[in-house]
Amino acid sequence: QAVAGLAADGRQVVSRAKSEAANYEKVYGEPMPVKELADRVASYVHLCTLYWWLRPFGCGVILGGYDRDGPQLYMIEPSGLSYKYFGAALGKGR
Numbered sequence: 001q002a003v004a005g006l007a008a009d010g011r012q013v014v015s016r017a018k019s020e021a022a023n024y025e026k027v028y029g030e031p032m033p034v035k036e037l038a039d040r041v042a043s044y045v046h047l048c049t050l051y052w053w054l055r056p057f058g059c060g061v062i063l064g065g066y067d068r069d070g071p072q073l074y075m076i077e078p079s080g081l082s083y084k085y086f087g088a089a090l091g092k093g094r
Helices: 007-028 034-049
Strands: 002-005 059-067 070-076 083-084
Touching: 002 007, 007 059, 034 059, 034 070, 034 083, 059 083
Parallel strands: none
Antiparallel strands: 002 059, 059 070, 070 083
């Protein structure tokens, strides 16, 4: 994972991604597919944009991995949108 933006928000998103992947493997006994992980993390990030009492995350995340579908790369924006890419850049100079 690569994170650009507020460091504390990035750490929280990375922690959530690790937790989701560990829980999936514990329940299903196999590693979590990259697309599923990207969708779950994007849903979590998007949730913080829906309610006035939650502050939206101030970071974007690039999530990459290799599973049965081959290598995959996803970019998750602060709005909670997730896109699949062959190559991606994130941050000020993108």
